[in-house]
Amino acid sequence: MTRIFGYSDFPLYDISDDIGYIPRPSQNGFFQRKNDWYFNAMSMPTAREWQPDISPKIFLIGNSIVMGGNPFPQREKLGPLIERGMVSGRIIWPIATGGWTQLNQFAYLKANAEKINSADYVMWEYMSGALNRKTEWKGEYVFPTQRVMCAFCYLFRRYILPRILILNENNELPVSGLITREHVIEFENIINTVFSRNTHRGFIWLYPTAHELTIARSGREWLPERKEIEAVATKEGLRIVDVAKFPQWDTHLYSDGVHPTNEGNEQLAKILATEMMKDGL
Template sequence: MRKIAVAGIAIVALAVASEIGARYAGVIDFPLYEANNRVGYLPLPNQSGSFMRTNDFYTNDLSMGVIDTFENTENDILLVGDSLVWGGNPYKQADKLGPKLQSALDERGVDAKVWPISAGSWAIINEVNWLEDHPVVVSATETMIFILNSEDFDQPSSWRNPLTHPRERPASAIGYLLYKYIFSPAIPAIEADLTVPSRPVGEALAATIANCSCRVQIWLHPMKAELALPSDQTNLEMNFSKIEALLPEGTKVHRIRDIPDWGQKLYRDSIHPTPEGMNILGQAIAASLD
């Protein structure tokens, strides 16, 4: 009995130590989300943390990826996108596109404030719905910039997975790791009351652009594999060609693949740029605003 008791105590001690170690390592210090049937999901406002104690993040009062409370300044740049703007857990805050663009503008002596609004796997309809729900932000904007990839033209994203877009902090860090990486649960079905209705993409984007008394840029971001294809043969260009004629006159379209020295070495995976890639893209956007 004594051996059993000792073994039990050892197991409990090991579990407690593992839990403390996992929490200290920051494995559950990740952004939390809210969910609805308009934008699907959105990082909670006014939160901050440091995933794995290295990759910091924060959001402001409107869930934007900046620490500053939103205000109407003389030169506001609204940067809209999916994970290409949000970045997510693999990036430090300073390595995300919003901060890189802000740094590039500061280096050029441009007095402007970048306000990034985004969430991983957002589609165009998710973005448009957020903009429609925040007319004060749109009216304050002098420049609106969309970062789009081929998947953004699909159906809007709805919340469905607590592992990719958690809405609450796990009670146990070890339990969370086991559940996510060992048991690998199936992705649940989308709840009816959280389903974002589909809308015609071109008409919705065009109406949003027309509703903003600002200059608008669209930056088309290719998948890593798309760089090996002629531009007009990529899903990105084929999807964009279906809506391009609907966009208001004056909408500026830029192709990231045309940035000098842009190439596959600037991707950290199939779609997301490395920190160096984010910096090059930020510099290119800043140069276009001159």
């Protein structure tokens, strides 16, 4: 019954020594027979195949906040929402996978440098602690690499059992910790790799969890490494967009304390689209 209703129609992943893990290229499906999802030949979460001749090339880089995941149909994910919120009809190219930190993203960009080293504009998500280390593959019940024989058994183990027992291995969130100077420098170098021009355009957007947003609203600093990230942005000619500073962003827009609800996705897309249009896009 679970297979009939599409509960086992989810993306598959490949394990990578360099990247950690990555959605398998050229796949699509309908989770619960209603939420369509796509990954193109470059494992970008979009139905569009990479078109290097399209200009300007706008990259939206992040993790599950950008990728969207099974709860959202494609049109309600962040990239498509940003496109619809702009008057210029630009195409957004998402580079994102659930659980990725900046280091997973760095590895992906390095692996595909020859194809995507010509960005004209970048919107790069940053969450606290994301310059600590790479997130590794967490197993079949988080990032499955093959279709399951018993769909009900998989869903019970993946979604129901964690509500009864604490299963840390089911955690899809990025790893987090103290950032290192080495990775800050790597962030700077990767920005130079992604862009094809000396003048960089775009912004790093700081995304808080619900708990961090509460800290911000109390007047305290929610991002311990703010100075380091702001220094990278300043050196590389990018702006900082702190989502916590937008009054329309509120704790009721989170579904689980980290990921946005449908309304949250819409509000976040409006914020990012507005910031893009400030730069003339």
